[in-house]
Amino acid sequence: MPLQPPADADTPVDPESVDELTGRNLRKILEQERSARSGQSRGERMAARVAAFCGSMPFIWIHVAFFAVWIVFNTSEWAESVRDPFPFFFLSFLVSLEAIFLSAFILISQNQEKRLTEQRSHLALQINLLTEQENTHMLKMLRSIAAKVGADLDAHPDLAALEQATQPERLLQQIDQATQAEKRPQAL
Numbered sequence: 083m084p085l086q087p088p089a090d091a092d093t094p095v096d097p098e099s100v101d102e103l104t105g106r107n108l109r110k111i112l113e114q115e116r117s118a119r120s121g122q123s124r125g126e127r128m129a130a131r132v133a134a135f136c137g138s139m140p141f142i143w144i145h146v147a148f149f150a151v152w153i154v155f156n157t158s159e160w161a162e163s164v165r166d167p168f169p170f171f172f173l174s175f176l177v178s179l180e181a182i183f184l185s186a187f188i189l190i191s192q193n194q195e196k197r198l199t200e201q202r203s204h205l206a207l208q209i210n211l212l213t214e215q216e217n218t219h220m221l222k223m224l225r226s227i228a229a230k231v232g233a234d235l236d237a238h239p240d241l242a243a244l245e246q247a248t249q250p251e252r253l254l255q256q257i258d259q260a261t262q263a264e265k266r267p268q269a270l
Contacts, residue, residue, distance in 0.1 A: 118198055126194055133191035136184055149173070214248045221245045 097103045122130070135141055152173055156166045166172040222245055228235050235241055 129187045129190035130194060132187040218245060218247050
């Protein structure tokens with residue numbers, strides 16, 4: 083009896099192409115992101131929109147136009163009364179207030195993105211660990227099959243090491259040791 087993947091209500095059992103498979107995966111990822119964003123408060127959604135607008139060219143052009151009009155109006159001789167003479171203390175005050183609020187909006191937006199990125203990283207790590215466990219199990223099964231059919235596995239020296247379960251904590255220790263060794267000053 084051939085192995086069949088579990089059928090979801092919205093996924094066909096036999097995809098016709100890789101595009102169909104990747105499209106299905108992308109839809110699931112987008113749905114997960116929509117779900118995560120739907121849990122945001124009104125203030126968080128507003129902060130994200132403000133931060134997105136502030137990182138756009140229209141935001142820059144609006145400011146360029148505003149500052150140009152402000153400077154021309156407050157330095158021209160035809161203005162009846164100068165409201166903010168050079169060095170434009172009131173303009174500086176307004177820009178400082180704007181910077182305070184914009185930085186808060188951007189920090190809120192970055193915190194939201196950080197949470198989403200951490201969630202994606204945890205998901206990727208779990209999938210990678212599951213894949214590693216599956217591959218280790220498959221290698222053991224292949225060794226068993228190879229032994230039954232009389233195939234020579236001694237020609238593959240890495241196979242025994244690859245059949246061992248990966249230990250993430252040991253990999254982290256190796257990474258730490260390697261990065262610490264890299265940071266140490268080299269002797270001349």
